[in-house]
Amino acid sequence: MLVENRAGGERALFLLILLEIAIFAYTGPNFLSAANAFEVVRLGAELGLIALALTPVIVTGGIDLSVGSMMGFCAVAFGYLWRDAHLPIAAAAGCTLLAGILGGALNALAITRFNAPPLIVTLATYSLFRGMAEGLTRGVDNFSKFPPDFLYLGQGYIGGVVPAQAPVFAGFVLFYWLLLHRTTRGRAFRAIGFASEGARWAGIPVNRRLALAYTLSGFTAAVASLIYVAHLGQARADAGTGFELLAITAVVLGGADILGGRGSIWGTMLGLAAIVVLQNGLRVSAFPAELAGILTSAILVVAIAAGRRTKRTAHVTVPQENEEDDMKNSQLAVLSAVIIAGSVIVAASNWWLVQSVTGKTPAVPFAAPSGPTAATKAPHRPTIAIMPKAKGDPYFVSCRLGAEKAAQELGIDLIWDGPTDLDPAKQNEVVEAWITRGVDAIAVAVVNAPGISTVLRKARAKGIKVLTWDADALEDARDYFVNQATPQGIGDTLADEANRILKGKGDFAIITGALTAANQNEWIKFIKARTAAKYPGLKLLTIRPSDDDRNRAFSEAQTLMKVYPKMQLLMAISAPAVPGASEAVKQSGRDDVKVTGLSLPNMCKPYVEAGVASSVVLWNTLDLGYLVVNASKQAVEGTLKPGVTSIDGGRLGKINIEGTQVVLGKPLVFTKANIGQYDF
Amino acid sequence: MTRRILAIGGLWAVLLIILAIQAPDFFAPANLRDMAVTNAPALVVAIGMTLVILSGEIDVSVGSQFAVLSVTAGILAKSGLPLPAVAALTALAGALLGGTNGLLVTGLGIPSIVATLAAMAFWREFLRWTTQGAWIQGLPSTFQWMGLTQAQGEIAIVSSAVLLFAVVAWTMSNLQLGRAVYAVGSRHESARLAGIPVSGITFGVFALMGTFTALAAFLDSVRFSQVQPSAGMGLELKAISAVVIGGTSITGGKGSLWGTLMGVVVLAAIAPALTFLGVNAFWEKAIQGTIILAAVVLERSASKGGPHAR
Known part of the structure; x- marks a missing residue:
């Protein structure tokens, strides 16, 4: 049986x-x-x-x-x-x-x-x-x-x-x-x-x-x-x-x-x-990656439930239980229906409210073009596939808004997808899928350079234009790198900010994302190098992880302030960590500790305006997303080719090309004076 | 169980002595207060998890539920509802999420680890899909600290958690309902023959777990002025670890909330204690794993080998 x-x-x-x-x-x-x-x-x-x-x-x-x-x-x-x-x-x-x-x-x-x-x-x-x-x-x-x-x-x-x-x-x-x-x-x-x-x-x-x-x-x-x-x-x-x-x-x-x-x-x-x-x-x-988890779990529940049901009916042979069971079953069925309907209502209202509250459009589930319709459109709309490092990260969410705007303006089909968390292996899988699908250009924010380069070379060999952005792959694996700011540029800017805030002398601590995050580790390297070379009065006390969680950053900041009472600056270099650290400083009521770091202006605005966070460093992410789409399109159409020294960046004006790098410009420093002008 | 508490208590005492010598500031009232406020929501989740595990089940979806419910609380607050209504509706939403798990387990007969594993992936991805990682910002100014001052708000958060603990702990040891949870966890069939509605109790425990998670999400969210949708990552492991360190048997039927309280306290102290001692953050996970393993092995090393079971 x-x-x-x-x-x-x-x-x-x-x-x-x-x-x-x-x-x-x-x-x-x-x-x-x-x-x-x-x-x-x-x-x-x-x-x-x-x-x-x-x-x-x-x-x-x-x-x-x-x-x-x-x-x-x-x-x-x-x-x-x-x-x-x-x-x-x-x-x-x-x-x-x-x-x-x-x-x-x-x-x-x-x-x-x-x-x-x-x-x-x-x-x-x-x-x-x-x-x-x-x-x-x-x-x-x-x-x-x-x-x-x-x-x-x-x-x-x-x-x-x-x-x-x-x-x-x-x-x-x-x-x-x-x-x-x-x-x-x-x-x-x-x-x-x-x-x-x-x-x-x-x-x-x-x-x-x-x-x-x-x-x-x-x-x-x-x-x-x-x-x-x-x-x-x-x-x-x-x-x-x-x-x-x-x-x-x-x-x-x-x-x-x-x-x-x-x-x-x-x-x-x-x-x-x-x-x-x-x-x-x-x-x-080109369906959104989140569907994989949702569908897998749904299939799992249905499969197991079906299996259990057949097994149970096959095994239960105690006669007196049957009647009772039947009655219970019908009650349970009603109760199940009610509760599941309730959950669906919670889910749906959540969704609807999120949409209305955030007022943004990215959550359109099937915004990506489906194959057949894209193909019938005249004469040739290039399809550009862009991958963030991780989809849910607010930083990349705001890049996406810029990219979608550019896609509308320039008349291209945009596929925006990637892993939902930092996962080099999944990035490779997505690129493989895009090669299979056949797109005109691929632009990847690389998590792991040696890891993804093999598959990017394969894409180039198939005639797909390959760009990288945010973080580069190996140089021979891509055509162009849209460079928003080098790790050194970021590290230097952060160290300069620390020096400015501490006025040349004082102790600071770093709150990073995950301990294994490659980006942050690169920045830390340059922060250390710059402070050692230029700012001997600054002392880096310790580095603590926040796992990209605002609440963890909050607790770490609280502890750090007590362990190092003389510390005057918290440098948080993961987007959710800046508001987390700022909130901790605010709640402690200490005005001798300041916060700086790398984050998005919107989530830090209250703290910068209140003077808790002295400054936030970042480039304009909307512009970055916009430029990635623009450069990809021009690479497909041939206006971006070897030997070109500048391209028309649309609303960004003239964009310089240095070798194979498309350069966005210097990082922005948001302070009380200018943060109100930015909305991302 | 007592052996484990002794073992953990021993390890704990060693840590405290080292701290007292090396970093007495750890015991400064301000630090203890901050640790209490930060971990009050974790305690609330661990209380629910204790009930789930006592009844012989497990719920690995609490971290994802926590995130969904934090966002729910944020959205409700943003829509302008008064805070008590926000708390009540969030709790209701939590009961629905937990109840769904309960139904999958009791109604469809899916083992709880599988059912909640599916729920964990489902809700996390669902939230990622709908919010796309966007934070809930621009909440009313009364949201943070529930419109109280910071000091009052902190007291309110900690005392809510403690009150809940006291009520549940008393119920578990003094009311028939509490004993029924133990009975169900010890042996389904005996409990059923003794006239205990096994399915009802199991379902109720899951619904309660969801409600507690909602309460925790609410208490956690009001510490801040913005809501992050990626909240609660790894919360399920923290809660389960706390329950297990506290000596509750993972197979159900044995254990107590007092043990869980101790587990929460131990886990809450590890990360700050290591910072105070200047231990490098890179070894933190390894140390945490070792402590759990040591707790299990110390407790089991002399006990008579029971049947192999999970």
């Missing part, structure tokens, strides 16, 4: 994937091509390995939340062993796999030896592994320039078609399938998942089998991290962030019971395919 149910669930999942393919084949240009199919495999490999690793764990009724963090730790360990310990690449890889096994063994030890619940143990190691990765690299360091032979594993194509990681992945699928479905160990996992005590009485060495599942999980995460590093060409502490949740979703979607006892490799692969195809299809169709 169970087998039948499982097959039913898998059939439904299979139909779902077919449905996704059918829809995206219609909405996404070139979605249905062999090249795209292989791309999907490439994108699925790392997540797939993690999902494979989690399948036996979940079948035993356990869970492993530490796999994503383990990837971060392994990536850093690998980079460290290769670059700093000078091991050959193979030896470094070998040691990394060993580290993965040890990490998995640590989980296994705590779970079997101390009988601690897996959820808590792996919650702890989730923090521990990521923390070790951040500690080892001090958040800043990252490792790149790996030899091409190694990068081939993540970027190469066997015979020019098949992605190099595909065979590795296939090998692991086979291995896990054999383990789970063709060995006594696989049966033992199931038995433990159904009833661990029963399994023990039946003579199964429960602890040893559990240890195997968790250790394998660590090992497989290490393999995934190697492929991830080869794919992006860079090893950083943030590798694999969030993979655990997506992988668990894939496994559970594939019909595994989160409570243990049920689950199959075939199901996990179907669940994985459903997620990866959905993500890829949405991107190729």
Whole structure:
């Protein structure tokens, strides 16, 4: 009976994937091509390995939340062993796999030896592994320039078609399938998942089998991290962030019971395919990235609910319960309907109110042009695809407003999409999707230069004009870089501001975004260099993270003011951190502490006007968005070409071109005197 | 449970002694007050999470709910409603969000970790999609500190959290309703045979979790004059960690709110304490993970091995 149910669930999942393919084949240009199919495999490999690793764990009724963090730790360990310990690449890889096994063994030890619940143990190691990765690299360091032979594993194509990681992945699928479905160990996992005590009485060495599942999980995460590093060409502490949740979703979607006892490799692969195809299809169709999360969760709920329903009706045989159940069911159905309707009302009113309150237009869900209509428009409207570093970031939101204005003025089709959080791997995936879709120009605000350059080169080879903005890729990977201000320009301006506010002497502290944020770390480097060289009276006390959270910045600022009572300046270099730090200073009532930093004028206006924040540094983000679209259009039309020294920037006037850099100008310094003139 | 409290208490005492020697300013009243105000909303969420975990379930969607409800509170306040109405409507919205989770779990029989995992992704992405990261600005001047002075507002925030704690703690140990939550968490089938409406209790606990999250979002938002839609990132992990450090069994049925209170206090103190001690921020996550792991291992090391369970 169970087998039948499982097959039913898998059939439904299979139909779902077919449905996704059918829809995206219609909405996404070139979605249905062999090249795209292989791309999907490439994108699925790392997540797939993690999902494979989690399948036996979940079948035993356990869970492993530490796999994503383990990837971060392994990536850093690998980079460290290769670059700093000078091991050959193979030896470094070998040691990394060993580290993965040890990490998995640590989980296994705590779970079997101390009988601690897996959820808590792996919650702890989730923090521990990521923390070790951040500690080892001090958040800043990252490792790149790996030899091409190694990068081939993540970027190469066997015979020019098949992605190099595909065979590795296939090998692991086979291995896990054999383990789970063709060995006594696989049966033992199931038995433990159904009833661990029963399994023990039946003579199964429960602890040893559990240890195997968790250790394998660590090992497989290490393999995934190697492929991830080869794919992006860079090893950083943030590798694999969030993979655990997506992988668990894939496994559970594939019909595994989160409570243990049920689950199959075939199901996990179907669940994985459903997620990866959905993500890829949405991107190729230029639908907003946020839909991926929304739809995945909806599918998950429906799939599990359907599965549970059939299972329950198949199992419940106690007769006297039925009547009561029926009655309860009808009541529940009514109650469900009411509550779900209520949630929908909350959601819809929220949406409507947000629209009316913000008075902005960006939330139009399907603003992006859909393929067929765009194609029928006469004669040729260039399609320009622009990617921010992270979509929800207020900084990029205001860039988008400028870009949309330019798109209207200049008569182009604009696709604005990207990851919803800082994620180098997802940026690559979006670019891949745009290449598949076939756009005229791509402009990317780069999170990870070595990581994205391979795919940008591929886009150029296909005749797409490639620009970068906000942060550059490797120089040979793009045609032009729209440069709003160099990291040095920003660092220098901030240091100059600190000097001006402190009048040449005093202590200051920096509140940054995430400790691993590459941008901020670059700025800090130049701030330090400038103060060391020019302003000997300034002393940098410490650097604290805010994780781009206003509230965290607030708490950090509060603590800093108490730990360093003589500190006179807080420099917050992440957009939400400036209002956070300013609010802390305001609430403390201390007027000897000032705030400066890098942020958007609108969210800082109350504090600048009240004199809490002395100044805010930024360039005009509306102009930046405008210029990116303008320059992209001119690159497509050929008015921006090598040898040109200036272009017509529309409302921005004449824009200088220096080599391959389109220069916006110097950063603005907003103070009490001028902040009222800006609205973004 | 007592062993864990002893273990954590021991670790905690060591930290306090180091702090007292190295950085006595940590105990300055102003610092303690700021820590209390900042963490009052986290305590409110942790109270709800304790009930959820005691009933044998889990809710990983509270961080996303917190963000949605913060924005809800901001929008309602901006529309000009009086603040008590804003608080009440936000709480209602929270009950609906929590109730939806409850229905997914009790009505559709989806395991709570899966149901709330889906809710977590859904609400976070939904909010990103609709707000596009835009902050709610230009709130009425009475929004911050609920129209009181800063000192009064701070007292109001902390005392609301403490009052809620007292009421729930008393209910849990003295009323039948509280005992029913323990019973459901210990063993569904026995609770059902004992005449306890298992589905009703589970549903109620989730709805309450949503309501508490709404209250926390409200208390947190009124500390500021603008609302950020990315609030509550990682709040679920913080709340679950606090409950677990406080000795509540993740499988349900065992634990207490007093333990949770201690868990919240320990977690609240770690980050500021490390700053006071001048420890580099890069090691913070590793230290936090070690503390949780140590707590679990210390507590389990001598206890008789129960059945392998989550």
